[in-house]
Amino acid sequence: MGGLPGGVLTPAPAAGVSALVFRAGPLYCALPLADVIETMRPLRTRPLAGTPPYVRGLTILRGAPAPVIDMTRLLTGVEAPIDRYVAVRAGRGPVACATGPVLGVQDVQVAPPEGPAALFTGVSKALIAAVGTVGTEPLLLLRSIAAVPDEVWEAAGGTPPEVPS
Numbered sequence: 001m002g003g004l005p006g007g008v009l010t011p012a013p014a015a016g017v018s019a020l021v022f023r024a025g026p027l028y029c030a031l032p033l034a035d036v037i038e039t040m041r042p043l044r045t046r047p048l049a050g051t052p053p054y055v056r057g058l059t060i061l062r063g064a065p066a067p068v069i070d071m072t073r074l075l076t077g078v079e080a081p082i083d084r085y086v087a088v089r090a091g092r093g094p095v096a097c098a099t100g101p102v103l104g105v106q107d108v109q110v111a112p113p114e115g116p117a118a119l120f121t122g123v124s125k126a127l128i129a130a131v132g133t134v135g136t137e138p139l140l141l142l143r144s145i146a147a148v149p150d151e152v153w154e155a156a157g158g159t160p161p162e163v164p165s
Contacts, residue, residue, distance in 0.1 A: 023100030
């Protein structure tokens with residue numbers, strides 16, 4: 001398998017998760033396959049003023065506006081080349097995750113929640129469900145992308161989720 005150090009995902013003590021593996025700058029990341037809609041070449045993206053640096057702007061996914069999240073900036077704070085957009089299901093609608101190369105669908109072996117992922121706090125804790133490995137490199141299994149600020153959803157035309165009474 002091209003691009004993976006060691007060529008395979010190294011098992012860690014825990015259950016496997018079917019996930020889409022991709023690069024986000026220097027990191028290997030994975031999204032649960034159940035959250036992924038499709039992958040595509042980067043689409044035309046219109047910037048939005050007043051949003052966090054990791055929000056690249058808005059694009060059109062299947063005829064509807066959707067926010068674009070730069071996964072490298074979100075997870076590392078630095079810029080890296082964008083190779084693919086990965087459309088995922090999120091709270092208010094689809095989100096395009098701007099990523100590096102997509103490495104394919106894998107059965108990702110991850111450590112239990114009380115393992116390395118327990119060390120994360122703040123935004124990282126909200127985004128990182130578990131930690132596994134790709135060869136000798138760490139892999140971050142991400143939760144559903146919920147890091148899109150309300151003002152971005154509003155600009156994208158997304159409606160707020162219903163609040164139970």
